[in-house]
Amino acid sequence: MSFLERMKDEILIADGAMGTLLYSYGTDSCFENLNLSHAEQIQQIHEAYILAGANLIQTNTYAANYLKLQRYGLEEQVKEINTYAVRNARNAIKKDAYVVGTIGGIRGIRPNTVSIEEIKRSFREQLYCLLLEGVDGILLETYYDLEELEHVLAITRKETDLPIIAQVSLHEVGILQDQTPISEALSRLEKLGADVVGLNCRLGPHHMLLTLEGIPLPKQAYLSSYPNASIPAYTDGKFHYEGDSEYFRQSARDFRNQGVRLLGGCCGTTPDHIRAFAKELKGLPPITEKKVKNSKKIIISNSSATLREDPPLQDIVKERASIIVELDPPKKLNTDKFFEGAKALENIGIDAITLADNSLASPRICNSAIGYRIKKEIGTRPLIHITCRDRNIIGLQSHLMGLHTLGLHDVLAVTGDPARVGDFPGASSVYDMSSFELIQMIKQLNAGLSISGKDLGEKTAFSVGAAFNPNVKSLDRAVQRLEKKIEYGADYFISQPIFSEEKLIEVHGAIKHLKKPLYIGLMPLTSSKNAEYLHHEVPGIKISDSIRARMAELKDDSILAAREGIAITKSLIDAATELFNGIYLITPFMRYEISVELSAYAHETSAKISRRRQNAEVTIN
Numbered sequence: 089m090s091f092l093e094r095m096k097d098e099i100l101i102a103d104g105a106m107g108t109l110l111y112s113y114g115t116d117s118c119f120e121n122l123n124l125s126h127a128e129q130i131q132q133i134h135e136a137y138i139l140a141g142a143n144l145i146q147t148n149t150y151a152a153n154y155l156k157l158q159r160y161g162l163e164e165q166v167k168e169i170n171t172y173a174v175r176n177a178r179n180a181i182k183k184d185a186y187v188v189g190t191i192g193g194i195r196g197i198r199p200n201t202v203s204i205e206e207i208k209r210s211f212r213e214q215l216y217c218l219l220l221e222g223v224d225g226i227l228l229e230t231y232y233d234l235e236e237l238e239h240v241l242a243i244t245r246k247e248t249d250l251p252i253i254a255q256v257s258l259h260e261v262g263i264l265q266d267q268t269p270i271s272e273a274l275s276r277l278e279k280l281g282a283d284v285v286g287l288n289c290r291l292g293p294h295h296m297l298l299t300l301e302g303i304p305l306p307k308q309a310y311l312s313s314y315p316n317a318s319i320p321a322y323t324d325g326k327f328h329y330e331g332d333s334e335y336f337r338q339s340a341r342d343f344r345n346q347g348v349r350l351l352g353g354c355c356g357t358t359p360d361h362i363r364a365f366a367k368e369l370k371g372l373p374p375i376t377e378k379k380v381k382n383s384k385k386i387i388i389s390n391s392s393a394t395l396r397e398d399p400p401l402q403d404i405v406k407e408r409a410s411i412i413v414e415l416d417p418p419k420k421l422n423t424d425k426f427f428e429g430a431k432a433l434e435n436i437g438i439d440a441i442t443l444a445d446n447s448l449a450s451p452r453i454c455n456s457a458i459g460y461r462i463k464k465e466i467g468t469r470p471l472i473h474i475t476c477r478d479r480n481i482i483g484l485q486s487h488l489m490g491l492h493t494l495g496l497h498d499v500l501a502v503t504g505d506p507a508r509v510g511d512f513p514g515a516s517s518v519y520d521m522s523s524f525e526l527i528q529m530i531k532q533l534n535a536g537l538s539i540s541g542k543d544l545g546e547k548t549a550f551s552v553g554a555a556f557n558p559n560v561k562s563l564d565r566a567v568q569r570l571e572k573k574i575e576y577g578a579d580y581f582i583s584q585p586i587f588s589e590e591k592l593i594e595v596h597g598a599i600k601h602l603k604k605p606l607y608i609g610l611m612p613l614t615s616s617k618n619a620e621y622l623h624h625e626v627p628g629i630k631i632s633d634s635i636r637a638r639m640a641e642l643k644d645d646s647i648l649a650a651r652e653g654i655a656i657t658k659s660l661i662d663a664a665t666e667l668f669n670g671i672y673l674i675t676p677f678m679r680y681e682i683s684v685e686l687s688a689y690a691h692e693t694s695a696k697i698s699r700r701r702q703n704a705e706v707t708i709n
């Protein structure tokens with residue numbers, strides 16, 4: 089009799105975790121490889137679950153596909169690992185029990201990086217290995233992404249008549265990560281031919297039971313649940329789970345009352361948890377009717393957009409000449425000079441002060457704190473740079489929500505210079521996200537949704553700038569990155585500084601097909617040493633030979649050298665203003681008076697050019 093036939097009038101008990109159990113014994117490498125290297129240990133775990141009362145055990149193959157095995161260089165071992173995994177499970181069975189071949193989901197909480205086609209290829213290979221070795225059913229478990237599960241379930245149904253268990257992982261009570269209600273997800277899985285549908289992992293009995301209250305008994309399938317033992321804790325450098333087996337015993341009947349007919353455990357559970365379930369439900373028949381509690385209606389964000397007091401920079405720079413100035417937050421705690429500079433720049437009438445996020449990976453006063461003060465005390469628009477280096481996904485989202493609360497809506501999303509260039513070369517560089525993903529995430533907040541898909545109750549109103557580095561060998565490739573950044577949602581670009589007219593013309597030609605505006609970067613040199621340092625040591629900055637020669641001639645006179653730097657930048661402003669509406673001036677060493685002089689010059693230049701263009705139009709007409 090297949091386990092499905094038994095489930096007509098029996099509640100079956102499944103096994104518990106494999107991965108976390110192995111981890112608790114000290115394994116911290118590829119769990120699935122132990123099917124080959126430590127077959128006996130795997131067999132003993134299976135035996136322990138059967139002894140505890142499991143009617144159905146799963147192979148140790150959760151991640152035994154090439155997409156996951158390649159992390160360990162084991163992608164060529166898919167066949168051996170799956171084959172031996174089935175044998176290890178079979179060898180553990182002394183009496184009546186079933187073996188299901190398990191395959192876990194690939195896509196997680198992060199933005200999807202693996203294509204469905206790739207997942208299907210990897211899945212097929214593993215599925216064939218399991219089927220070939222002879223299992224009693226297939227368990228598809230821990231799927232966060234319903235689309236992925238639907239694809240792999242369809243493949244499985246096409247390839248076998250064996251029973252299929254299809255399980256999703258909750259995002260929170262009642263919903264998946266993409267906000268699909270669980271009841272809808274399970275009914276879609278049932279329609280695709282799953283024989284058992286249910287939930288596993290991520291949350292424990294409490295949240296699973298609350299979810300099950302809103303789920304009717306499936307018509308053509310049975311319900312399953314494999315809760316985690318608890319939320320994991322991290323102590324002394326290790327993860328561990330606290331939920332004890334007595335707590336599981338107490339919840340067993342509740343699972344039965346919600347209509348569950350296959351009850352097992354996921355992360356953190358042990359044979360003790362399974363024994364508690366088995367003992368408590370022994371001899372009890374499944375329920376056949378159920379009253380469903382009205383599930384909470386899931387509201388997809390339809391909140392209105394936040395109103396901005398000022399137009400976003402991309403709208404301004406599309407219409408007219410616009411100057412933004414970078415004034416780096418101080419490295420020391422005294423902010424007097426910084427605010428003197430910010431006031432002087434406000435007086436000259438720039439459109440924004442851009443505030444780097446610990447540029448060159450060295451700590452400075454937090455740019456959102458300084459930005460908020462600039463807005464409040466001076467009235468200038470702050471543009472907050474955000475790197476992927478210093479914050480993980482949680483920190484990035486929380487930071488952006490904080491900026492929204494402060495009314496700071498202009499951000500520049502960048503990767504960030506690596507930590508090893510800065511004050512703490514040993515600090516970690518997080519890079520949970522690429523600059524592309526950061527841009528995408530900010531746009532998702534603008535749609536009222538968190539990075540994990542939760543309704544935020546309000547839409548943010550961020551205007552998202554992105555970085556452009558034209559000082560590279562292949563300008564084409566740099567422009568391709570801009571095209572990709574536009575696809576991810578970038579509203580405009582800001583470039584690294586440029587130090588020659590030829591480069592300005594080349595950049596103009598290379599990006600004129602893009603529909604998004606650019607602020608072109610210009611940075612006054614202050615000395616020959618400064619020019620040589622920037623040219624040789626700062627990533628992404630290249631200064632032409634002729635300019636370096638001009639600076640070198642004045643290397644013994646610091647005042648004249650600084651004047652020369654300003655003169656060079658003025659001639660670049662002349663050329664740049666002919667080509668671009670946006671000028672981005674970088675202030676060297678907090679010498680804001682230089683940026684003030686250059687901003688005034690840029691204003692005059694753009695006024696001159698627009699007068700000349702108007703006159704030309706009048707003449708033509």
Ligand SMILES: Cc1cc2nc3c(=O)[nH]c(=O)nc-3n(C[C@H](O)[C@H](O)[C@H](O)COP(=O)(O)OP(=O)(O)OC[C@H]3O[C@@H](n4cnc5c(N)ncnc54)[C@H](O)[C@@H]3O)c2cc1C
Pocket residue numbers: 443444445446447448449473474475500501502503504505522523524555556557560562565566567569582583584627628
């Ligand atoms: C306007 C501006 C502001 C900045 N502000 C800050 C700041 O506040 N704090 C800070 O730490 N850093 C800052 N940076 C530096 C920036 O983070 C680094 O230059 C980073 O390496 C590139 O950032 P990005 O977002 O353009 O990276 P991306 O375009 O996402 O590129 C990331 C990586 O891809 C690679 N790459 C990029 N272009 C190419 C190409 N054409 N060909 C091959 N590979 C390529 C490089 O390895 C690069 O590091 C800023 C840069 C700019 C232009």
Ligand code: MET
Pocket residue numbers: 104105106107108150190192229230289354355
């Ligand atoms: C990550 S969810 C758990 C996968 C698998 N059932 C295991 O216990 O190892």
Ligand SMILES: [Zn+2]
Pocket residue numbers: 230288289290316354355
């Ligand atoms: Zn799990």
